[in-house]
Amino acid sequence: MSIRLDNVSYTYMKKTPFERTALKEVTLTIEKGEYIAVIGHTGSGKSTMMQHFNGLLSPDAGKVFVDNVDINAKGAEAKKARNKVGMVFQYPEHQIFAETIFEDVAFGPRNKGLSEEEVESQVKAALSFVGLDYDTFANRSPFQLSGGQMRRVAIAGVVAMDPDYLILDEPSAGLDPQSRDNIFREINALYQARKMAVILVTHSMEEAAQYAKRLLVMAKGKVVIDGESAEVFQNHREALKELGVDVPQAIKLADVLRERGLQISNDVLKTEDLVKQIKLAKGWM
Numbered sequence: 001m002s003i004r005l006d007n008v009s010y011t012y013m014k015k016t017p018f019e020r021t022a023l024k025e026v027t028l029t030i031e032k033g034e035y036i037a038v039i040g041h042t043g044s045g046k047s048t049m050m051q052h053f054n055g056l057l058s059p060d061a062g063k064v065f066v067d068n069v070d071i072n073a074k075g076a077e078a079k080k081a082r083n084k085v086g087m088v089f090q091y092p093e094h095q096i097f098a099e100t101i102f103e104d105v106a107f108g109p110r111n112k113g114l115s116e117e118e119v120e121s122q123v124k125a126a127l128s129f130v131g132l133d134y135d136t137f138a139n140r141s142p143f144q145l146s147g148g149q150m151r152r153v154a155i156a157g158v159v160a161m162d163p164d165y166l167i168l169d170e171p172s173a174g175l176d177p178q179s180r181d182n183i184f185r186e187i188n189a190l191y192q193a194r195k196m197a198v199i200l201v202t203h204s205m206e207e208a209a210q211y212a213k214r215l216l217v218m219a220k221g222k223v224v225i226d227g228e229s230a231e232v233f234q235n236h237r238e239a240l241k242e243l244g245v246d247v248p249q250a251i252k253l254a255d256v257l258r259e260r261g262l263q264i265s266n267d268v269l270k271t272e273d274l275v276k277q278i279k280l281a282k283g284w285m
Helices: 046-053 076-082 101-111 116-129 147-159 177-194 205-211 229-235 237-242 249-259 271-282
Strands: 002-012 020-031 035-039 061-066 085-088 165-169 197-201 214-219 222-228
Touching: 002 046, 020 046, 020 061, 020 197, 020 222, 035 046, 035 205, 046 061, 046 085, 046 165, 046 197, 061 076, 085 147, 101 116, 101 147, 116 147, 116 177, 147 177, 165 177, 177 197, 177 205, 197 205, 205 229, 205 249, 214 229, 222 229, 222 237, 229 237, 249 271
Parallel strands: 035 197, 035 214, 085 165, 165 197
Antiparallel strands: 002 020, 002 061, 214 222
């Protein structure tokens, strides 16, 4: 089971003075169960590529397949394939529209044709996954919630669709550190419980290093680097710098500590990795 792009290209505002090519002959496979981060500077094609995964955009050339079904074809099979891909946009709380949290989260399952009993079950499960108690929140207005809680509701609306592939476009943007940690804790629990693919679009190298096992680096509408997160950050640092992409702060600090004589290994990626290495170097472990 996978999302597959075969030689996909896309241009905005074709045949106008504002024409801009956003994707150039992208070929890529994402397997169900993977946790992937997509990074690259603004305008590199990240969000455009994500919107091809569930048919929000259709390629000018090439094809997009979900579980071997061409999602831009006509018919029920293509629609079913598109529904396997859930997308949480940046600032998803702006997409909330219903009068109650229940109605907002129930919108997707109802569109799938589920019975009211099934809809209620999906809503309860989705709210539980994002840490919102059904009895407390179901009949409340989503517009009375904090920013972090509204984002949970938006994520619950996608989770209620029971997707096999979950796309998250900057899910922590604008959140305070505690709300950010809560969101990722819930995303990770969801990933572990449902064995779905998680595709995280982020400008935070710390988030990419902390959570993703595979890293896609985009530039000028192409995937220019594709590999394990640790390998990419450690072995492609100059290439990343040239592309305007940074590395996690833990890697930078490890470099400084090595220059000052501490024996820090070269495989540091996350903050907890660095803390452990410092303790070992100081003889505190």
